[in-house]
Amino acid sequence: MDEIKYKPIGIIHSPFKKTEGTPIQVKGAKGIEGKIELFKEYTEGLKDLNGFSHIILIYHFHLVKGTKLMAKPFMNNREHGIFAIRAPVRPNPIGFSVVRLLKIKENILYIKDVDIIDGTPLLDIKPYVPDFDIRKVEKIGWLDKKVKKLPSSRDNGRFTYNE
Amino acid sequence: MDEIKYKPIGIIHSPFKKTEGTPIQVKGAKGIEGKIELFKEYTEGLKDLNGFSHIILIYHFHLVKGTKLMAKPFMNNREHGIFAIRAPVRPNPIGFSVVRLLKIKENILYIKDVDIIDGTPLLDIKPYVPDFDIRKVEKIGWLDKKVKKLPSSRDNGRFTYNE
Numbered sequence: 001m002d003e004i005k006y007k008p009i010g011i012i013h014s015p016f017k018k019t020e021g022t023p024i025q026v027k028g029a030k031g032i033e034g035k036i037e038l039f040k041e042y043t044e045g046l047k048d049l050n051g052f053s054h055i056i057l058i059y060h061f062h063l064v065k066g067t068k069l070m071a072k073p074f075m076n077n078r079e080h081g082i083f084a085i086r087a088p089v090r091p092n093p094i095g096f097s098v099v100r101l102l103k104i105k106e107n108i109l110y111i112k113d114v115d116i117i118d119g120t121p122l123l124d125i126k127p128y129v130p131d132f133d134i135r136k137v138e139k140i141g142w143l144d145k146k147v148k149k150l151p152s153s154r155d156n157g158r159f160t161y162n163e
Numbered sequence: 164m165d166e167i168k169y170k171p172i173g174i175i176h177s178p179f180k181k182t183e184g185t186p187i188q189v190k191g192a193k194g195i196e197g198k199i200e201l202f203k204e205y206t207e208g209l210k211d212l213n214g215f216s217h218i219i220l221i222y223h224f225h226l227v228k229g230t231k232l233m234a235k236p237f238m239n240n241r242e243h244g245i246f247a248i249r250a251p252v253r254p255n256p257i258g259f260s261v262v263r264l265l266k267i268k269e270n271i272l273y274i275k276d277v278d279i280i281d282g283t284p285l286l287d288i289k290p291y292v293p294d295f296d297i298r299k300v301e302k303i304g305w306l307d308k309k310v311k312k313l314p315s316s317r318d319n320g321r322f323t324y325n326e
Contacts, residue, residue, distance in 0.1 A: 002171075003168045003170055004168070004169045004170070004171065004223050004284065004286070005166045006166070006167045006169070006255040007167070007255065008165075008167065009254050009255065025294070025295045042232065042246075042254060044232040044233060044244060045232040045233070045244040045245040045246045045247075046244045046246055046247070047233065047242075047244030047247060048243040048244055048247040048305050049244055049246050049304070050304070051247070051302055051303070051304020051305060051307075052247070052300075052302055052304045053300050053301040053302040053303075054298045054300050055246075056259065058221070058255075058257055058259065060167050069205065070207060070208070070210065079210075080210060080211040081207060081208040081209045081210030081211055082208040083205075083209055083218075083287075083288040083289070083290075084208075084209070084211040084212040084214070084215070084290055086289055086292075086295065090287060091170070091172050091205060091287075092169040092170065092172065092221075092286045092287050094221055094257075094287045096219065096221065096289065098296060098298050100298075121167065123167070123255045124246075124253060124254075124255050126249055126259065127246075127247055127248070127249070127304065127306070128298065128300065129249075129300075129303050129310065130300050130303070131188070131306075131310045132249065133296070134297050135217045135261050135291065137215075137292075137293050138216040139214055139215055139216040140214070140215055140216075140293070141212070141213075141214025141215045142211050142214060143290070143292055144214075147292070
């Protein structure tokens with residue numbers, strides 16, 4: 001099937017300059033502030049976004065090297081299928097995070113609870129809406145007993161090269 | 164900045180053969196069943212996903228024609244910035260849905276609450292995890308009074324050509 005081509009719409013800035021030490025998921029990134037530099041030509045698309053407390057970011061894991069179908073997530077020592085974990089070494093290295101939107105000034109978005117590495121290319125911003133995006137979940141598989149470790153888990157650079 | 168290239172990992176099948184009449188968001192798609200046909204070479208990546216009740220689908224809005232920075236969402240007659248709405252005519256036409264996972268048989272995933280059009284190319288599957296993906300939201304901007312209309316809202320084909 002044909003390739004699908006996207007173009008970054010901006011760059012995510014955060015205090016995390018390398019993968020090592022970057023929090024795993026937003027729960028470990030509580031309070032961490034960052035910025036989105038939206039390329040100026042898209043600024044008009046931000047109109048009315050400031051009414052939302054949270055936004056969805058879809059971005060490209062630009063530092064990831066290679067693809068795996070089975071991998072060990074940071075929180076477990078056993079391998080799982082790549083679609084059952086959130087590790088970046090995916091067939092399409094697409095990242096997804098929900099962050100808090102603090103304010104917007106022209107083409108700059110000030111965000112909080114950022115678990116994303118500095119310099120990450122941004123692909124899309126969507127408003128986060130409970131009626132669309134929140135589900136009552138019964139099962140979280142292998143994560144069931146691991147999820148408590150989350151706030152203290154950090155990336156160890158395993159999926160990237162560190163510059 | 165450079166183009167980013169992805170390849171579909173599978174195809175989403177649903178009862179919605181054209182954009183017109185397709186539910187807007189999952190709340191309007193309650194009970195609708197569909198199937199994901201993951202391309203066989205990725206089957207190994209599904210290991211342990213069956214432990215999760217819900218999954219995140221990231222996909223390509225393949226029928227969308229063109230890009231807008233301001234658009235009228237289905238639920239409102241006023242224009243908003245494209246990043247403040249969920250309409251598909253985005254700079255990068257990337258779709259995001261959380262669906263219920265019923266079962267997996269080899270490379271086929273049986274899913275429910277599907278608001279996605281038949282034949283949509285799939286880019287990624289992630290496990291949906293409340294600790295990662297659920298936030299306590301204070302504000303939902305222009306959607307505040309509109310969100311009640313959701314279960315009865317349907318696509319009218321406005322963003323695509325209908326075959």
